[in-house]
Structures are given as structure tokens and as C-alpha cells.
Amino acid sequence: MINRISYKNCTVWIGLLLMIIGCEVKKSELEDRFRENMVSAGKNRRELEKVVAHYQQNPRDSLKLKSAIFLIGNMENHVHYEGEWLTEYDKIFNLTASLDNDGISRANDSMVEVLGQINWAAIFIREDLKTLSADYLIENIDQAYEAWQNAPWVSEVSFDVFCNYILPYNSYYESPEKWRTRMRDRYQYILDDPEIPKTIVDVCCALVDEEKTWFRWTGDLNAYPSAISLSNLLKGHRGSCADMSNLAAYGAKALGIPVAMDYVHRWGNGGTHGWSALIVSDSTFLPFMGAESRPGDFEWIREREYKPAKVFRHSMSYVESSFAARARMAGIKKVPPNLSDPRDIDVTSYYNTTSDLTLDVQGKNGTGVYLCIFQRGGWDAVEGGIIEDNRVSFKQVGRDIIYMPMYYKYYDYQPAAPPLWLPIQGEYKSIVAHEEVKTTMKVFRKFPLRRLGMRSSARQLTGLRFEGSDSPEFKNPTLLYTAPPPIRENYIMKYTNGYPIRDRMEYETLWEEMGRNGNKNFRYVRLIADQDKPFKLGELQFFSGKDSIPLSGKPLGSLPNPEWAFDGLPGFSIINEDQLDTAQWVGLDLGQSTAISRIRYLPANNEHTVQPGKTYELFYWKDKWISLGIQKAERHFLEFKEVPSGGLYWVLCKDCESKQARTFTYENNKQLWW
Numbered sequence: 001m002i003n004r005i006s007y008k009n010c011t012v013w014i015g016l017l018l019m020i021i022g023c024e025v026k027k028s029e030l031e032d033r034f035r036e037n038m039v040s041a042g043k044n045r046r047e048l049e050k051v052v053a054h055y056q057q058n059p060r061d062s063l064k065l066k067s068a069i070f071l072i073g074n075m076e077n078h079v080h081y082e083g084e085w086l087t088e089y090d091k092i093f094n095l096t097a098s099l100d101n102d103g104i105s106r107a108n109d110s111m112v113e114v115l116g117q118i119n120w121a122a123i124f125i126r127e128d129l130k131t132l133s134a135d136y137l138i139e140n141i142d143q144a145y146e147a148w149q150n151a152p153w154v155s156e157v158s159f160d161v162f163c164n165y166i167l168p169y170n171s172y173y174e175s176p177e178k179w180r181t182r183m184r185d186r187y188q189y190i191l192d193d194p195e196i197p198k199t200i201v202d203v204c205c206a207l208v209d210e211e212k213t214w215f216r217w218t219g220d221l222n223a224y225p226s227a228i229s230l231s232n233l234l235k236g237h238r239g240s241c242a243d244m245s246n247l248a249a250y251g252a253k254a255l256g257i258p259v260a261m262d263y264v265h266r267w268g269n270g271g272t273h274g275w276s277a278l279i280v281s282d283s284t285f286l287p288f289m290g291a292e293s294r295p296g297d298f299e300w301i302r303e304r305e306y307k308p309a310k311v312f313r314h315s316m317s318y319v320e321s322s323f324a325a326r327a328r329m330a331g332i333k334k335v336p337p338n339l340s341d342p343r344d345i346d347v348t349s350y351y352n353t354t355s356d357l358t359l360d361v362q363g364k365n366g367t368g369v370y371l372c373i374f375q376r377g378g379w380d381a382v383e384g385g386i387i388e389d390n391r392v393s394f395k396q397v398g399r400d401i402i403y404m405p406m407y408y409k410y411y412d413y414q415p416a417a418p419p420l421w422l423p424i425q426g427e428y429k430s431i432v433a434h435e436e437v438k439t440t441m442k443v444f445r446k447f448p449l450r451r452l453g454m455r456s457s458a459r460q461l462t463g464l465r466f467e468g469s470d471s472p473e474f475k476n477p478t479l480l481y482t483a484p485p486p487i488r489e490n491y492i493m494k495y496t497n498g499y500p501i502r503d504r505m506e507y508e509t510l511w512e513e514m515g516r517n518g519n520k521n522f523r524y525v526r527l528i529a530d531q532d533k534p535f536k537l538g539e540l541q542f543f544s545g546k547d548s549i550p551l552s553g554k555p556l557g558s559l560p561n562p563e564w565a566f567d568g569l570p571g572f573s574i575i576n577e578d579q580l581d582t583a584q585w586v587g588l589d590l591g592q593s594t595a596i597s598r599i600r601y602l603p604a605n606n607e608h609t610v611q612p613g614k615t616y617e618l619f620y621w622k623d624k625w626i627s628l629g630i631q632k633a634e635r636h637f638l639e640f641k642e643v644p645s646g647g648l649y650w651v652l653c654k655d656c657e658s659k660q661a662r663t664f665t666y667e668n669n670k671q672l673w674w
Helices: 007-021 027-040 042-056 059-073 084-094 101-115 134-150 159-165 180-192 200-212 230-236 241-254 323-330 451-461 562-566
Strands: 079-082 124-127 259-264 273-281 284-288 312-314 344-346 354-360 368-375 378-386 391-398 401-409 412-415 420-422 434-443 465-469 478-482 494-496 499-501 512-515 521-529 535-543 554-557 574-576 584-595 598-603 615-621 625-632 638-645 649-653 664-667 670-673
Touching: 027 042, 027 059, 042 059, 042 134, 059 134, 059 159, 084 101, 084 230, 134 159, 134 180, 134 241, 159 259, 159 273, 180 200, 180 241, 200 241, 200 273, 200 284, 230 241, 241 259, 241 273, 323 378, 354 420, 368 391, 378 391, 378 401, 378 412, 391 401, 434 615, 451 535, 451 598, 521 535, 521 554, 535 562, 535 584, 554 562, 562 574, 562 584, 615 638, 625 638, 649 664
Parallel strands: none
Antiparallel strands: 079 124, 259 273, 259 312, 273 284, 312 344, 354 391, 368 378, 368 401, 401 412, 401 420, 434 638, 465 478, 465 521, 494 499, 512 598, 521 584, 535 574, 535 598, 554 584, 615 625, 615 649, 664 670
């Protein structure tokens, strides 16, 4: 039987314990939060007192007692959701394991059609402080502690790391479950396998390898209002990036492995993402993606072109340096939802080159100012600062990104200063449109090139044949070359002077090139795919001798618009993914028999080039987005006259299927993407 302990005695114990053992946070901070949470728990306070009393009985449980105090002292604002709508929607996870993404999308749409969009009035928000039982918390603490202490790497994991990344019973707002025994039993074989080295990295790698065999990403469960519960992840085998990282965290914590969730509210060049971080020590971690990539082998961070503006790590403990905590101290009541969690640890400097940024702004002391990122015509906050003497400062801001300083009022953003570019080297530069100096602008794209998207197209070109012939029908053609698999290094992120350069339309590095041995001449040359092969080509060039200028001729082909392969606009592509009854090809009539010494080709790009027949609108920023007119494209580019120079711009395609768009500046007659 658990003995009752008075709240007064609890407080005395906490003070003594913290003085003896110490803690990452200040004693008074944890005491204050614990005291406040005991009051906030209401009727459930008795359950929380039982947890403390349980561990007070035996001095050997001093670390478990400290764990309980830590957990309860950091439990405020942790909630989970219940309700009939969720109960009914959860039935979709009986289906998803056997469905592809198209099938999941249809199932999701069917659920929404039957249930309607989620009715928040019918959803019950349950506060963990007021609902979790003593039995649940005690079992969680006991099993977390046992996993930590029995792990071969126990000496490498500090108590603070344990509290934040092994002890928590869930990660986001998913329903609390008794899961540790289930996950421990599932992965005990890894610890028992003599072939797997018993290091924290090797065991985590084995865990990811197992998850990769059955779990897949999907973005089509978008009707769900919160993180998917572990039982539904195990049953449904599908989830978002956040769910994948959470799945890894559950399995890892059950084995005593500390795994955190790192995430960006908004990449510096658009989009959002979440992933996992293996905490190797107090000062070392390895990023990875649950159910996808091993620790340290994470393509999203290592190779892709997304720019980390601000990267945060979710912890269990209250972070006094977080903007949410500072805003509370300053009395700021309304902050953007992205920045409302006081448990965000800023880890941007681990992922990007950063600067501390100080701006002059006009405003009342204690007013919040937010650095925002462009998002489909609007703005989204990634960091906050507080005005002091008409200045506001931001720490560890990712470089080579354009930010918009803004106020947040009435759930909307209002400009606080002009947009600014924080370059890789040097001071920030404000971006101001000069309405008195006009320019003519040629717009070729609404969204930039993605290198890894082109790698996928390059793979599909593997095995296609380059042929030469003296017959326009290519009778008895000569094989000039067979396209090899793409050179992987061409498609990874590039560096200049030690700094990562992303997203700069660096077409030149993406060309595949091969020389040709042989002295036979041809009048007709082409690239051909067999009938069961897709055709995804951006540009094609043939050269003679040592010439640096490609050969010209009359475009030919079985596909529509073969001239697009030779138009000098590498962003526009010939794409046909259908399996036709005949081979697909494009080529040139060179006009005369010519020696071919070299061939270059560029894989297909995405659909974000200007497309003839589509309607576009150009905007520039002057305290708001101002339209510069609407045009229906007749060619592969748009031409706008009388454009204020030196500004920040974006293009909206009004009738394209994809609504993706990004800001750009215009320099030397080129769009530079941000």
C-alpha cells in the first residue's frame, strides 16, 4: 500500500534532493513549476502525490524520485485528444498497411466524406496533469529507468539526457499508452544478437533497419489533428515525417537509447520537416530519419538543398532561453503558434552557419518582433525577439536566407522593417524595391530547380540509347552511347569556400557527358527510349571535334515539341511517362554528315517552369505584395515591363495544378531564388 505524503513534505524533499544531487535547471525553477503543476492538477493532485510518495519510501529510489519530480514539474501544457470523431477516424489504420499513397488518399477522403472535417467542438482536450494516474506514471518511470540502467552504454547517457529523451511517456500530443514492455519485447532480439555490436550507434542502426522493412511515409493522413498514437503506427504502418521520427523514438527509448525530435517550423526556402537525433553524449548527436536512414546517414540534411533558418529540438524540460519562455516573462500574450512551445532547444548552429542578428525597429519596449519566411504568398514565423530601446536581437540565425521582420497582431503579420538578406559572409542587407528605377524582367520559372528531383529523372534515363544514322527513319542505326546511371556526386549539395550553396539553379554541374570513340559521320542523331521506358529529358547537345558550341539542326522526334530538347532553356523538359507501343525519341537533322565527338544531356526538370497557355501574376514587396499584372504565357517565359528594380518578387500560376511558389530577386537578368 502506498503511503500518503503531504504536499508540504513533498516540497521539503524536493529542496533537499535538488541540493544534494543537483539538476540542469535552477532549483527554484523546477520547484516553482512543480508547485504550480500540483495546484493545476486539481483532483488529480492526489495521483501525483502517490507517485512522489512511492519513490520517497526507499532511499535507493532517489534518482527515480528526481525523475518523478522532473516529469511532473514539466508536464504543464501536455495534452492529448479524445472524442467520437477520432475513434471513428482511427479505423483507417486497419487499412493503411496494405495501401499505397493513392489508396490512403482515397481512404482519407472517404473518412472525411462520412465523418466530415474534424469538429473541434466535439473533441475533448485532456490535460495530462489532470488525467494520468499514479500507476501509469510509476510504470513509465520504472521501465524507463530500468532500460537506461541496463543499457550497455549507460555510462555515456547523463541523467539530464535520460530525463529529456528516455523518460517521457510520449513525444507530441498522441494518446498516452503503456508501450514500453511491448516495444522492449519487439526489439530485445537486437540486444541478444551476438552479431550486432552493443554500442548505442550500432543498436540504433539495427532498430532503423528493422523499421525500414515495414513502415512507409505518407502525407495523405492530413485530416488527423495530432500525432498518430504508437498503437496506430504499429497497426497502420504509415505516417508523416514526424510520425517516422516518433516511431524511432519509441523503439529507442524502450532500449534505453536517447532519441530526440529535431524539426524546422519552416525551411529558409520553404516547406517544413521533422527528423530524429540520436543523442550520443551531452555534446554529440547524429541526425537520422526513423524508418528511413541510419544515424549519421541522413540525406535530407547532408545533401538536400533545404536551408535551415531555425532548427529546434523538442525536450521535456522547460527551456528558459526559448522565445516562448522569454515572451511569457515579458507579458506577451499572443505569439505565433510556431513559437509557443517553451520546450524548444535551438540547435540551428549544428545544421547551418549562423549569425546573431540585431535590427533597428521602431516600437514599444517589450513588443515581439518575428523573423518570417515566405510561404505561398504569406509569411510564417521561425524566430522571435523582443524590442528593447528600438532594437531587437535574434540569436543563431541561419545564413544565406531572406527574412521578413514582422509584428504579430490579431493573428496576422504586419511588417516591422523591410525584408533582409543575411548572406553567407558579411552583414545583412535590406531589400527595398526602387519604384523610381524600372526594369524589364524575364521570368522563366515560378519555383527553383531541385537537384535531387533531377537525379530521379536521370535514373530513368539510364539505358537509353544515343544513335546516329544517315537515314531520317534511322534504318540500321549506329549505337553511339548507352546512358549510364547518373553520377551521384553531380546531384549532391555543392560547397563554395567551405559554405553550402543550395538552390542556385546550378545547371552546369548537373549535365551528364560522354565522349565517343569512332570516326564515322552521321547526318541524323537522336536519343531513343524503348517502348517500356519513360522519357524525361531536359536538354540534349551534340558536339563535333573540339567545338565548345553544340551542333544545330532541325529538331525531329516521335514526341511532341522535340525542339524543347534543343531550345537552350534547361528548365523546360520533354516528359512522357506513358508506356507506348513504339519507342520514344528526339533528335536532330544536322543538314550534312558530321562527326560526333561528344554528347551532353540534362535530365528533365520539374513542372515549375513557365508553361505556354498558363496564366501568371507577378508581385513585388512594398509593405505588402503588390501585383505587377497578369499574363497568359505564349512562350516558355514571361516578360514584364516597368518593374521596380532591386526588390523581392514572386510569381503565382493561377491555373497550374501545383501552387508552389518562391521569392526571388532579379540580378543580371536572372532570377535568384530565396
